[in-house]
Amino acid sequence: MIEMTNTFLIIDDDVNVRKMLTYIIMKNNLGKVVEELNSGEQAPEEIMFYQPDIVLIDFLLPQKDGIEIIRSCRTLGYKGKFIMISQVDNDTMIAKAYENGIVFFIHKPINIIEAINVIKGVCENLRLERSVAMIKDAVFHIEQAKQTNVEVNWRQEIEHIFTAIGIIVESGCKDLTKLIEKIITIKKKSPASIYQLQDIYRQIAEEESLQNNGSIHARTIEQRIRRTILKALENIAELGNDDYYNCKFIEYSNVLFDFKQVKQEIKHINNPREDRGKINVKKFVEGIISKLNF
The missing domain is CATH 3.40.50.2300 (Response regulator)
Structure with missing residues (x-):
């Protein structure tokens, strides 16, 4: 309440x-x-x-x-x-x-x-x-092990949200999780920090290139993430199209997306000649983070 x-x-x-x-x-x-x-x-x-x-x-x-x-x-x-x-x-x-x-x-x-x-x-x-602020004040002096448990919890919360909006099996889900984790790390150092998505895409691409002994471009990471978020928009719009009062639609449609774009995606579902709704990666990511306890 x-x-x-x-x-x-x-x-x-x-x-x-x-x-x-x-x-x-x-x-x-x-x-x-x-x-x-x-x-x-x-x-x-x-x-x-x-x-x-x-x-x-x-x-x-x-x-x-x-x-x-x-x-x-x-x-x-x-x-x-x-x-x-x-x-x-x-x-x-x-x-x-x-x-x-x-x-x-x-x-x-x-x-x-x-x-x-x-x-x-x-x-x-x-x-x-x-x-969260009250919790942080209360546990300011807890051991590092407990802090690790908190990090595990918000990673589980990310998986829970991705499952709820139907993107947990999407190929770009891992990249999106890495993006969120890196932004959380930035916000932990300074909540008011300004970050550039392109810089983080490059970091993820470099790390993936090292792990796979290949060459992954930042643009590839961005495309995977955008496709995954677009799938989330499609899933949420489907829920709203079936039932405007669906609890998942109410919970996520405004937090993760521009509501006007959700309505546009619903129009597209009902008439494929209509343009699709648009996504904003930063809004989506900030919306996810706003729901996490970290």
Whole structure:
């Protein structure tokens, strides 16, 4: 159950959007809205003042856009979560949002089910992060052997998730696991570290080349991983197409993928002439990591 401890700040120049999001948050007992803003002019200052757990922020705002506000807040040391509200379809702009730390999107016009699922997912991530932080504080001085057991546990959790979304037998599953493990190692050293996927692809390719006495290219690793994630998108979309309230669909569709792309994949399933949904490797990986205790 999601605890009523989270605070929200909403930034959108459309009063109806703000009212709808406030209603969704209050109606579903997701937390408390501490402030609403209709422009980005004073947004960083207000965010730093209120220190909300979650900021729902429009991509395009008067005075300052959403990306600029997020960058300012991160520079000032804000550690909360951002959910981007957007009607933007430009893939380059959306990719730019992911690069600046956005993992969750709510698309306009707002779909209530999507909004509830996204906000609940972020609330659940916060709850897990707090739980993990408490556990880490409690076991700070445990022996190295116990730490090894914890690592085994999150590796088992990865396998459990891959099994749940139907990719455990895919050929790129091992590469995807290595990618996640290397990013976890980076995050253990510094949670705020910025990493480049291409650098990690090259590391995996070099290691595999040494093990097999051959030459594996980073592009090959990337293609395997992307095919595996695309298969996961297909599997999740199949679940949603059969039952929109399927528990696995609800749990993973927003966390691992852009929900708009999940809906596009469902369209493709029903009409192969429709374009397939698109994947974002970083969002998928960060979504997996958000569900692990490490």
